[in-house]
Every structure is written in C-alpha cells, then in structure tokens.
Amino acid sequence: MPILTGPEMRAAEEAVFKELGLSPLLLMENAGAKIVEVLQREFGPLEGKKIHILAGPGNNGGDGLVAARHLLLKGARPKVYLVGDFQKSTPENRTNLNLLRQLSLDLFTVGSRQASKLKFSLNLADLIVDALVGTGFSGKLRKDLESLVGLINAIQRPVVSVDVPTGVDASTGAVGNTAVRADCTVNLGALKVGCLLYPGQAYAGENHLVDLGVPLRLGPKINRFLLGAESLSWLPKREPWGHKGTFGHVLVVAGSLNMAGAAALCGQAVLRGGAGLVTVAVPRSAARRFPPDELMVIPLPETEQGVLSSQSKPYLQELLEKKDVLVLGPGLSRQGEVISVGQEVLRSWQGPAVIDADGLGALTGEFLNSVSFQQRKKWVLTPHPGEMGALLGMLPFSVNENRLGIGKKFAAEWGVNLVLKGAPTLVFGKEKTYINSTGNHGLATGGTGDILAGLIGALLAQGMEPIKAAAAGVYIHGLAADLAAGQGKRGLIASDCLPKIREILS
Numbered sequence: 115m116p117i118l119t120g121p122e123m124r125a126a127e128e129a130v131f132k133e134l135g136l137s138p139l140l141l142m143e144n145a146g147a148k149i150v151e152v153l154q155r156e157f158g159p160l161e162g163k164k165i166h167i168l169a170g171p172g173n174n175g176g177d178g179l180v181a182a183r184h185l186l187l188k189g190a191r192p193k194v195y196l197v198g199d200f201q202k203s204t205p206e207n208r209t210n211l212n213l214l215r216q217l218s219l220d221l222f223t224v225g226s227r228q229a230s231k232l233k234f235s236l237n238l239a240d241l242i243v244d245a246l247v248g249t250g251f252s253g254k255l256r257k258d259l260e261s262l263v264g265l266i267n268a269i270q271r272p273v274v275s276v277d278v279p280t281g282v283d284a285s286t287g288a289v290g291n292t293a294v295r296a297d298c299t300v301n302l303g304a305l306k307v308g309c310l311l312y313p314g315q316a317y318a319g320e321n322h323l324v325d326l327g328v329p330l331r332l333g334p335k336i337n338r339f340l341l342g343a344e345s346l347s348w349l350p351k352r353e354p355w356g357h358k359g360t361f362g363h364v365l366v367v368a369g370s371l372n373m374a375g376a377a378a379l380c381g382q383a384v385l386r387g388g389a390g391l392v393t394v395a396v397p398r399s400a401a402r403r404f405p406p407d408e409l410m411v412i413p414l415p416e417t418e419q420g421v422l423s424s425q426s427k428p429y430l431q432e433l434l435e436k437k438d439v440l441v442l443g444p445g446l447s448r449q450g451e452v453i454s455v456g457q458e459v460l461r462s463w464q465g466p467a468v469i470d471a472d473g474l475g476a477l478t479g480e481f482l483n484s485v486s487f488q489q490r491k492k493w494v495l496t497p498h499p500g501e502m503g504a505l506l507g508m509l510p511f512s513v514n515e516n517r518l519g520i521g522k523k524f525a526a527e528w529g530v531n532l533v534l535k536g537a538p539t540l541v542f543g544k545e546k547t548y549i550n551s552t553g554n555h556g557l558a559t560g561g562t563g564d565i566l567a568g569l570i571g572a573l574l575a576q577g578m579e580p581i582k583a584a585a586a587g588v589y590i591h592g593l594a595a596d597l598a599a600g601q602g603k604r605g606l607i608a609s610d611c612l613p614k615i616r617e618i619l620s
Contacts, residue, residue: 115323115340116330117549118304119285120249120278126303126333133332141326142173142206145302146180148324149243149276150188152300153181156322157241157272161189166239168224168262169207170246171198176207177276177302178245179214186219193220193239195232197246197262224262233265242266242273244294246280249306254290255281267295275299278306279317286516287314295319303328305340307518310549312537338518341541341548345586349619350577358390362575365437366568367430367459367473368444369396371420374403376445376471379561379608380568381409384441386615387572387587395433397422400445421447422455430459439466441571443473444564457481464489466574466583470496470567477505487529491544494570494584496533496563522547531580533570535563539588543581552592556599561608566591569615590618 118126130136154160167182169175178194185192194214200223203211214221224232236242244266246259255263263281266273273296278284281293287308299309299318303326309318330336352361364384369377377396384392385408394409397416404411412433415425434440440463446452456476460467461484469477474497482490499510502520506513513520517534525532525542532542537555541548570587574580594614598606 115342116304116336117307117310117338117340118330118336119307120251120283121285122334122336123249123284123304123306126328126330129332130328134329138173138206139209141328142176142180142210144326145177145276145324146182147184148302148326149177149181149274149300150184152298152322152324153185153241153243153274154188156274156298160185162191163240164191164193164238165241165243166236167192167194167243168197168246168266169194170248171196171200171203171207172248172250173204173206174248174276175245176204176210178243179207179210181243181245181276182214182219183210183217186217193222193235195222195224197224197259232262233269236266236269236271239271242269242271244273244275244280244296246294248277249284251278251281252283252285252288255292260291263292263294267292272297275318277302278308279314282308282314282317284308286518287311288515289313289317293317298322300324302326304330307338307549310340310538311517315538337545338547338549341550341552341585341589343589345582345589346618348578348582348586349573352388361388361390362438362572362577363391363393363436364389364439364441364568364571364575365433366392366394366441366444366571367422367456368394368441368446368564369400370422370445370447370449371397371399371416373445373447374400375561376564378404378409379564380441380444380571382609382612383565383568383615384572384575385409386612386619387569388619389439389572389575393433393437395426395430417450419447419449421449421452424451424454426455427458430455431462434459434463437465439468439571439575441468441470441567442476443470444567446472448472448475461485466492466494466580468494468496468567468571468574471501471563474501474505482528490529491531492580494531494533494574494580496535496567496570498535498563502534518547531584533566533584533588535566539592541581541585541588543584546581548585548588550588550592552589552596554592554595554599554603556603556606557592557595559607562591562595562611565608565611565615590615593618
C-alpha cells in the first residue's frame with residue numbers, strides 16, 4: 115500500500131486531470147461521498163445526527179462542503195462553519211459553497227469575536243468534521259486557527275479530520291504549535307506520511323483509507339509502502355523433507371559478562387524464526403551463565419572486563435566456516451578490543467549479516483569505505499535513533515525530526531539495508547521504504563531489539579533477500595508484541611514475544 119506526501123498526492127491528482135481529463139470537481143465529489151461513508155460506518159446511522167463541519171477556503175474545505183451536502187441527503191442535520199478568507203477560495207470550493215447556499219443549509223462565517231458562541235454551538239454537536247487545512251500545510255498555524263484548534267480539542271465530542279488533522283504536516287508528521295486531535299482521519303486516495311509518523315499519528319487517531327478512483331501509477335513513482343500482512347507471503351516455502359541443515363545455520367556473535375541475556379534472547383529468536391541451527395559465540399564468563407537448552411554456546415577468549423578479546427579472532431574465523439548468516443552485536447559491549455574484533459569479523463564475512471546494538475560501533479566511516487559494496491548490500495543494520503545518531507554524529511532528537519529523510523539517505527549512500535527502530539519502525543532498502551503497521555509501547559523494554567536481530571537473521575538463513583527479511587522481520591516482531599500485549603502492554607518483557615513469533619509463523 116503506497117504512502118504519499120502532500121506534494122506527491124497533488125502531483126498524482128494533476129496527472130489524472132491532465133492524462134485522463136477527469137475534473138477536480140468529480141474528485142471532490144468522490145471525496146465528500148467517501149467521507150460520509152466512513153462517518154456512517156464508524157458512527158452508525160446518520161439520520162437526525164447534528165454534524166458540524168469546520169471548512170476552510172481550500173480544497174480540503176471543499177471536501178467538507180461536499181460531505182455536508184451528502185449528509186443532508188442521508189437525513190443528518192449538518193451545520194457548516196466557514197473559517198478563513200473565502201474571497202480567496204478555490205474554484206471547486208466556491209462551486210460547492212454555492213450549491214449549499216441553494217439548498218439553504220446552515221452556513222456560518224466564523225470570526226475572531228465569536229469564540230464563545232462557537233464553543234456553545236459545537237458542544238451541541240454529535241460529531242465534528244475538521245476540514246480546515248489540508249495536505250498543503252506545513253509550519254505553524256496562524257493565531258486564529260490555533261485558538262480554534264484549542265477550542266475543538268477542549269470539546270468532548272468525536273472529531274473526524276479530512277485527509278490530515280489541521281496542524282499536522284502531511285509530509286513529515288510534524289506539528290508546529292498545535293493540531294486537531296482527531297478520533298479518526300479519512301485519508302483521501304492514499305495514506306499520508308504525516309498520519310503514520312509521530313507526532314502526527316497521535317493526532318490522526320484511527321486512519322481510514324478511501325479510494326477516489328485516482329490511479330496513482332499516473333503520478334510520481336512512489337517507493338514508500340505501509341508494511342502489513344502481505345509481508346508474510348514473502349516467507350519461503352518449507353519443504354516437508356527439509357532438515358535442520360536445510361533451513362540455515364546462524365552464527366550469533368554477542369554478549370559480555372553483564373549482558374549474557376542479550377545473546378540468549380537473540381539466539382532463541384533465531385530458532386523461533388525458523389532457522390535450523392544457531393551457534394552463539396560469547397565471552398567465557400558469559401557462556402557460564404547459559405542453561406542447557408537448544409542453543410549451541412561457544413566460549414571465547416575475553417578481557418578482564420568480560421568482553422571479547424583480540425585473541426578470539428582466529429576462533430571466530432573458524433566458526434564462520436559453513437555458516438549461512440552472521441548476527442553481530444547484541445550485548446557485545448564497546449569496551450577494549452571489541453570494536454576491532456567486530457571489524458575483523460565483518461571484513462572477512464562475505465554472506466548476509468545483521469549488525470545490531472554494539473556491533474554498530476564497528477561501522478566507522480573509514481571501515482565502511484574499506485568494505486566492498488557487494489558485502490554491504492547483504493547487511494541489515496538495526497539502530498535505534500540514539501545509535502543512528504552516533505553513526506552520523508547527530509543527537510537522537512535530530513534523527514527523530516527527519517527519520518524518513520535520514521534513513522533513506524544513509525541506506526542509499528552506503529548501500530545497506532537499514533531498520534531504523536522507533537514508533538513506527540522504518541525499513542530502508544536500495545529502492546523501497548517501508549513504514550511498519552505493527553508494534554506498541556510494550557516493546558520499549560530491554561531485549562526486544564535482540565529478538566528482532568535474531569528474527570531477521572533467521573529469515574536470512576532461510577533464503578530471504580535482505581530487504582524482505584528485514585521488512586518481514588520488523589512486521590512479525592511488532593505483531594508478536596501486539597499479540598503478547600493482549601495481557602497488557604505495560605510490563606511486557608522481551609521473552610513474551612518469542613512464543614508469539616512461533617504462533618505467527620506456524
């Protein structure tokens with residue numbers, strides 16, 4: 115499912131008008147009708163309901179005006195509040211406003227001195243429709259709109275936004291001074307980036323996508339998609355005669371004296387993800403903390419701090435033989451000689467690799483330049499914003515301000531596959547970008563990233579190409595957390611996700 119920015123949606127519409135000869139008025143008519151369909155589906159029969167529509171002078175307001183006319187036909191009691199300079203309204207908005215005047219529908223012009231009257235009137239509504247500002251907005255709302263948005267948010271009535279909540283940047287999800295807090299948002303023609311990225315997603319409420327009959331293929335090429343259940347169809351078929359060697363052998367290089375659990379969780383996720391075998395290579399002191407189970411644990415030379423020493427390098431070179439996938443990093447630490455050990459392993463390994471957590475410390479610019487593009491294109495990097503910032507010499511909040519742009523640029527520049535963890539997690543490949551649709555705040559706990567790294571490693575071991583293994587792993591990981599959260603998100607721990615991964619992949 116493609117996800118568009120505001121300018122991309124406008125370009126797609128312009129292409130339709132030009133190449134198919136469709137009228138903007140027809141598109142607006144479809145939009146208004148679809149908005150009413152969503153209202154009816156979500157809020158039940160509309161007959162007799164008092165539905166108050168706040169409409170601006172642009173085409174977003176025009177969509178609201180069409181919706182008012184269709185609500186009238188449904189037996190509802192719509193009331194329209196005109197906000198802004200309608201001397202500068204778009205032709206489509208003006209046409210639909212004239213139609214409403216002919217129908218003698220209740221129309222009120224909102225001025226700066228009518229706040230108290232408007233508050234009283236909106237309090238009488240069963241439902242409020244926000245059609246003030248559309249996908250062309252960015253920056254901060256002007257003062258009069260800021261006050262109006264504050265009034266809307268203070269009223270305890272359901273709110274539905276058209277295309278994007280007023281105050282949310284449809285291309286980034288940024289919110290300047292304030293924005294409408296909608297219960298749901300009707301995305302017209304395509305999902306909008308700003309309704310899926312935070313903070314915009316928090317204001318959008320539940321997103322509904324409606325088809326306007328706009329063939330997006332006529333517009334700019336979009337390689338940004340919502341990551342959903344279709345990713346499960348990418349999983350390789352498992353032949354009934356397969357054996358443990360058939361489904362891949364993963365080497366996990368991880369752990370330290372105080373972080374043995376990270377290595378254990380990662381190894382268990384490899385197995386729950388369907389790989390046939392996993393070998394977990396850890397410092398000697400960490401190996402002593404592993405109970406007997408399905409993991410093959412190899413103790414390696416360590417420093418006094420309980421982290422891998424340079425003496426582990428020849429052992430690791432031997433362990434890499436006959437392995438299908440490398441997972442490097444969970445709980446590894448960045449002390450002493452660990453970075454050089456990680457660089458040595460990555461430099462010599464020619465197969466697919468997942469580089470997570472402390473393993474990312476090996477990826478200096480100088481080191482990345484020393485590794486061939488053919489090797490890097492098989493890598494999946496899984497940083498959170500703090501680790502992404504460390505790779506780029508940026509603060510985490512700077513990364514979060516432009517996650518899409520920064521992730522896409524980094525993946526393209528270095529030729530890697532990038533999983534930028536967060537809410538939501540983003541996946542970047544050479545050509546495609548995915549925005550994940552699963553996951554919840556229960557994942558904000560230690561160890562969940564270790565499980566994601568192992569899961570992606572398992573999918574790589576079963577023959578998936580890196581970008582699809584990364585994307586499917588992210589989707590499954592988030593879905594596992596959603597299923598585990600049935601018993602409550604607060605207090606969810608990483609290992610709660612492991613049986614759910616098995617359930618999803620069964």
